[in-house]
Amino acid sequence: MNYAGRIARLRAATGVSGRTAFVVTRLDSVAYFCGFTGSFGDLVVADDRAVLATDGRYALRARTEPVGVEAYIGWQGRELLPEVLSSLGFRFPATALIEAEGLPLPRWERLQRCCPAGWMLEACAGLVDPMRAVKDADEIALLRKACAITDAAWCDVQPELAPGRTERSIARRIAELQLDHGADEWAHLIVASGPNAAMPHHTPTDRVLQGGDLLKVDIGAKYGGYCSDLTRTVIIGEPTDLQCRMYDAVYRGQMAACAAMRAGATGEGVDRAARSIIREAGFGDYYTHNLGHGLGRVKEPPHIVAGSVFEAGNVVTIEPGVYIEGVGGVRIEDLGVVTDAGFERLSLAPKPPSLAGPGAI
Amino acid sequence: MNYAGRIARLRAATGVSGRTAFVVTRLDSVAYFCGFTGSFGDLVVADDRAVLATDGRYALRARTEPVGVEAYIGWQGRELLPEVLSSLGFRFPATALIEAEGLPLPRWERLQRCCPAGWMLEACAGLVDPMRAVKDADEIALLRKACAITDAAWCDVQPELAPGRTERSIARRIAELQLDHGADEWAHLIVASGPNAAMPHHTPTDRVLQGGDLLKVDIGAKYGGYCSDLTRTVIIGEPTDLQCRMYDAVYRGQMAACAAMRAGATGEGVDRAARSIIREAGFGDYYTHNLGHGLGRVKEPPHIVAGSVFEAGNVVTIEPGVYIEGVGGVRIEDLGVVTDAGFERLSLAPKPPSLAGPGAI
Numbered sequence: 001m002n003y004a005g006r007i008a009r010l011r012a013a014t015g016v017s018g019r020t021a022f023v024v025t026r027l028d029s030v031a032y033f034c035g036f037t038g039s040f041g042d043l044v045v046a047d048d049r050a051v052l053a054t055d056g057r058y059a060l061r062a063r064t065e066p067v068g069v070e071a072y073i074g075w076q077g078r079e080l081l082p083e084v085l086s087s088l089g090f091r092f093p094a095t096a097l098i099e100a101e102g103l104p105l106p107r108w109e110r111l112q113r114c115c116p117a118g119w120m121l122e123a124c125a126g127l128v129d130p131m132r133a134v135k136d137a138d139e140i141a142l143l144r145k146a147c148a149i150t151d152a153a154w155c156d157v158q159p160e161l162a163p164g165r166t167e168r169s170i171a172r173r174i175a176e177l178q179l180d181h182g183a184d185e186w187a188h189l190i191v192a193s194g195p196n197a198a199m200p201h202h203t204p205t206d207r208v209l210q211g212g213d214l215l216k217v218d219i220g221a222k223y224g225g226y227c228s229d230l231t232r233t234v235i236i237g238e239p240t241d242l243q244c245r246m247y248d249a250v251y252r253g254q255m256a257a258c259a260a261m262r263a264g265a266t267g268e269g270v271d272r273a274a275r276s277i278i279r280e281a282g283f284g285d286y287y288t289h290n291l292g293h294g295l296g297r298v299k300e301p302p303h304i305v306a307g308s309v310f311e312a313g314n315v316v317t318i319e320p321g322v323y324i325e326g327v328g329g330v331r332i333e334d335l336g337v338v339t340d341a342g343f344e345r346l347s348l349a350p351k352p353p354s355l356a357g358p359g360a361i
Numbered sequence: 362m363n364y365a366g367r368i369a370r371l372r373a374a375t376g377v378s379g380r381t382a383f384v385v386t387r388l389d390s391v392a393y394f395c396g397f398t399g400s401f402g403d404l405v406v407a408d409d410r411a412v413l414a415t416d417g418r419y420a421l422r423a424r425t426e427p428v429g430v431e432a433y434i435g436w437q438g439r440e441l442l443p444e445v446l447s448s449l450g451f452r453f454p455a456t457a458l459i460e461a462e463g464l465p466l467p468r469w470e471r472l473q474r475c476c477p478a479g480w481m482l483e484a485c486a487g488l489v490d491p492m493r494a495v496k497d498a499d500e501i502a503l504l505r506k507a508c509a510i511t512d513a514a515w516c517d518v519q520p521e522l523a524p525g526r527t528e529r530s531i532a533r534r535i536a537e538l539q540l541d542h543g544a545d546e547w548a549h550l551i552v553a554s555g556p557n558a559a560m561p562h563h564t565p566t567d568r569v570l571q572g573g574d575l576l577k578v579d580i581g582a583k584y585g586g587y588c589s590d591l592t593r594t595v596i597i598g599e600p601t602d603l604q605c606r607m608y609d610a611v612y613r614g615q616m617a618a619c620a621a622m623r624a625g626a627t628g629e630g631v632d633r634a635a636r637s638i639i640r641e642a643g644f645g646d647y648y649t650h651n652l653g654h655g656l657g658r659v660k661e662p663p664h665i666v667a668g669s670v671f672e673a674g675n676v677v678t679i680e681p682g683v684y685i686e687g688v689g690g691v692r693i694e695d696l697g698v699v700t701d702a703g704f705e706r707l708s709l710a711p712k713p714p715s716l717a718g719p720g721a722i
Contacts, residue, residue, distance in 0.1 A: 038562060054648030057561040060686060077666050081672045105464045106486045168689045172540060179533060198420040201399060288417030289437045305438050325421060 001138050003067045003207040006033050006131070007050055008324045013064045014045075014127050021046045021088065023081065024129075028297040031225055042078075043069065044084050044096075051088070053080040078278065082116045091134030092118040123179050133294060134162045134313035139226060140337055143315055144227035144295070144346050146183070147335055149221045151349040153177035154232060163211050163236060167191040167204035170217070178221040187220035187227045197233070197328035200289055200321055206306035211237035212329035214246075216321075225297050229317050231333030239355045246322045246330045247355040249281035252334045253320045257291055261336070261343035267308030274320040282311075284321040292317040295335060314338040315346070330355075362430045362499050367394050367492070370410055374404075375488050381456045382449065383406040383488075385441065387463030389658040390489050392586055401437075403431065405445050405457075412449070425599040440468075443477045453479040457458045459487040463541060463633060474609035494655060494662045495674035501698055504657070504676055505707050506695055507544070507589035512710040514538035524572050524597060528552040528565035531578070539582040548581035549590045552595070558689035559652055562684055570600035575607075575689035577682075586658050590678050591708045592694030600716045607683045607691045608716040612643035614681045618652055620695070621703035622679065628669030635681040644683040653678040662703045675699040676707070677704060691716075 002012050010033060014022040024030050024043040033045075036051060038061055041054035048067040054062050055076040062071035072087065085096055098111070100123040108123060113119050135143065136347060158175045161170065178186050181191040192202035201215075209215065218231040228341035233250075235243060255275035260273035271291045278287045291304040294316050302308045314351040319333030334347040375383040385391050387402040392398050394406075395413060398424055402415035411430040413504075415423050416437040418639045423432035433448065434442035446457055459472070463486040469484060476482050497506065522531065532550040539547050546581060553563035555574040563577075570576065579592040596604060614635035621634035632652045640646045652665040655677050663669045665677060680694030695708035 037564065059649060060560045060684075061562070077664065100466045103466045105461045105466055105469050105484050108466050109486075123466050175535075199421045201422070203398065288420060303438065323421075 001035060002136065003034050003066070007045060007068065009131055010128070011043055011047065013131060014124070015046070016045055016047050016095055017230050018047055019091055019093065019121075020097060021085070021090070022124075022140050023096055023098045024102075024128065025099045026128075027103045028300075029102065029132070029148075031297060032132055034069045036062065036066040036069075037225065038062070040085070042081060044081070044088070044267055046090070047090055047281045049088065051084055052085045055080070072160075074335050079114055080108055081111060082114050085119055086116045092119065094118060095120045095122060097127075098156060099128055100137060101129070106332055120136070129301045130242075132296060134311055135296060135315050135337070136313070139296060140315070140346075142224040142226040142338075143228070143335070146221050146223040146226050147230070147348070149181040149183045149223060149344040150219055150228040150230045151176055151347060152181045152215070153221070154219065154230060154349045158234070161209070161215060161234060161321055162234065163209050165209050166206045168206055170209075171204040173333065174217070174219050177218070178324045182221055183221035185222050187222050187229070187334060188218065189219035190216070190231075192216045192329070193236070194328055195326055197330075198323045198325050200323055200329065209236050212240070212245055213332060216329055216331055217334065218331065227295055227297070228347070229295055229335050230320055230349055231321075231331045232349060232351070233330045233332060233355075235355050236287065242324075242327060243330075244355050246280065246283060246324070246327075249278045250322050251321055251329045251351075252281075252330050254276040254318055254334070257318045257320065258334065258345070261310065261316070261338060263310060263312040265304045265310050265338075265340060266361075268309075270310075274318070278282050278322060286324050288323060289321065292319050292333070312338055312340050318343070324338045362396060362428070363497065366410070368406055368429065370492055370572065371406055371489070374406065374492060375458055375485070376687040377406055377408050379408055380452055380454065381458060381575065382446070382451070383485075384457055384459045385463075385489065386460045387489075389661075390460060390463065390493070392658060393493055395430045396503060397423065397430075398586065399426040403442060403445070405442070405449070407449055407451070410449065412445055414440070414445045440471055440475055442472060446480055447477045448524040454481065455479060456481040456483060458460050458483050458485045458488075459469055462488055462490070468600065480486060489663045492560070493657060495672055496698070497674070498674050500657065501676070501707075503585040504589070504698075505694065506580050507587050508591070508707040508709070510542040510544045510584060511580055511591045511692050512591040512708060513542045514582070515578070515591060515710045519595070522570070522576060522595060522597065524570050527567045528554055528557065528570075529567055530572075532565040535578070535580050539580070542587055543581075544582035544584055546583050547580065548583050548590070551575045551577070551579035551592075553690065554686055555689055558594070558687045559684045561684055561690065562693065568599050573601070574598075575604055575691060577690055579692065588656055588658070589708070590656055590679075590680075590694060590696050591710055592680055592682075592692045593712070594691045594693060594716075596716045603636045603688060604691075605689075605716050606683055607644060607685070610639045610644050611681055611683050611691045611693050611714075613642075614638040615679055615695070618681065619695065619697070619706070620706050622671065622699060624671060624673040624699055624701045626671050626699075628664070628666045628671075631665055631671075631679075632644050635679070639681060639683060647683045647685050648681060649684060650682065653694070673699055673701050679704070696697045717718050
């Protein structure tokens with residue numbers, strides 16, 4: 001990972017200088033800038049130094065894991081930023097710009113109370129996200145591997161999807177398969193069958209699969225800190241006409257949105273590509289969420305919403321769905337990279353064009 | 362779960378009235394007050410109504426899962442609180458008190474910009490935590506079950522802890538065993554061997570266990586939304602004198618802290634009980650973290666820090682440790698309930714009094 005390059009870009013983007021430091025407060029941002037993966041820490045970036053402030057639980061890890069930064073180890077539970085700022089030897093008046101997205105209001109108020117004399121604190125939103133939204137080659141390689149793991153697990157589990165299995169047992173099997181294929185851990189496991197598939201987000205239960213169920217599986221793995229995200233929907237047994245029409249609308253909408261995505265496309269435009277097809281098929285009222293979201297270490301910008309304009313290097317999901325209470329639901333989701341030419345899918349699991357046709361179970 | 366009782370206590374504690382509503386913003390607090398387990402939602406508690414505001418991904422779940430509250434379904438990604446407040450039909454001027462702990466600064470600023478006319482917003486910290494810190498019988502039953510799951514997994518895995526196994530394979534096996542014993546999912550898995558055990562928090566690696574390793578295992582399960590947390594340290598093969606002395610200091614310190622814990626005890630007092638023993642044994646500089654923390658749905662107050670005064674019904678970990686770079690580390694941790702008489706352990710896994718003695722591997 002080119003951590004030095006990332007920190008250099010952060011310095012340039014935030015105006016770090018001899019009188020101004022930037023404080024990275026979100027753990028996933030800290031990991032992005034220096035590779036530290038502990039559960040507590042701020043990264044303080046000055047013009048000539050970068051200091052990771054954490055506590056004794058991570059004393060050793062903070063000296064071995066992060067790249068290009070010094071470690072400052074304080075006592076657990078204490079607000080360390082004043083100590084670190086005081087240790088930095090800035091010329092006053094000096095300013096600390098603080099990544100606002102990771103700042104719970106009580107911490108912000110506490111910081112203002114205990115800030116060392118001579119320091120100005122300024123909470124800044126929207127400085128780090130634009131950097132993280134454009135993935136570099138190292139990140140795309142990790143995302144590609146995470147997707148390959150999830151694709152392989154999905155392919156492996158398909159022959160086991162049959163009446164008698166519970167949602168929970170399928171989720172567990174997919175978790176195991178993802179680990180077998182090299183995942184560090186699993187990221188999320190939605191296995192929703194029959195009427196439960198009408199819930200876009202569902203927690204697996206002991207419900208037993210039955211013939212005629214739509215089975216919607218939305219899964220992800222973590223690899224090297226990066227997440228995959230894949231949804232496929234299959235039918236257990238024979239589909240009804242309504243189920244086929246739901247699938248067909250979602251499939252065509254998802255393909256149209258993938259085709260519409262490219263650098264320069266807008267959130268409205270890509271969303272409309274999917275939503276208009278689903279609406280014309282008569283399911284507009286049953287497609288009740290956004291088209292997709294950015295993904296990297298966590299869900300992160302850009303999301304496919306009004307106002308977004310996509311750039312090459314953005315990594316997003318495209319995942320329309322149709323959900324009908326009492327019937328079930330269909331969602332199809334791929335993760336991919338926005339390019340100048342289009343949308344390069346990272347999710348390569350087979351995506352049958354029809355619920356009952358070739359490629360279906 | 363007595364959700365109605367919890368909401369009634371919240372109303373009383375926060376001064377909810379015909380002109381004042383309280384907005385629960387942390388997802389784990391929302392789950393505590395109404396049982397909703399989705400990944401997005403606020404609970405708005407007025408004097409005669411309580412409304413769960415979430416988005417279309419949870420439309421169906423919000424009508425079926427939470428108890429005693431109405432559902433308000435808005436569009437994903439939108440700030441819903443203004444719409445919900447406007448729908449509540451309050452007499453003006455009206456106030457919304459907002460749980461501050463769950464409020465990232467950018468959301469707080471957005472809320473202030475888009476708050477409907479006639480509403481005053483006030484961010485309030487420290488109102489919900491004191492309620493959640495005293496567990497009721499339903500919660501303690503869930504915590505007891507979570508601990509029993511983890512205890513059983515630990516007992517099952519012990520015969521497998523031998524040279525040749527990797528940290529990662531042991532972590533995975535413990536995850537499986539916890540699921541086998543009924544866990545909904547695993548909460549955390551620290552498996553740290555040999556020099557890695559010198560890291561209080563460590564992520565399992567492919568390091569292979571060797572004779573003479575200290576093996577520190579800190580694991581937890583989730584059951585019904587509640588977490589267990591157990592640490593045991595064993596020796597692979599024969600311990601050295603230094604390893605035995607480290608274990609002995611931690612064991613006696615942990616037992617002394619358990620003996621000191623009761624309603625009315627202070628954070629300083631309970632901490633001193635363990636720390637003084639470890640210091641007298643010569644390891645004071647190697648015990649580099651707090652004694653323990655509260656636990657429930659997440660890590661939550663009261664923590665064992667200066668200023669804490671414990672009450673009956675608090676659930677905390679007691680987990681001193683000694684960590685020496687190049688040698689390894691020892692930590693022993695139990696979860697338990699504070700009572701008027703003392704500390705009732707919920708973690709019941711065997712806790713051998715010596716690294717090499719009876720009960721050791």
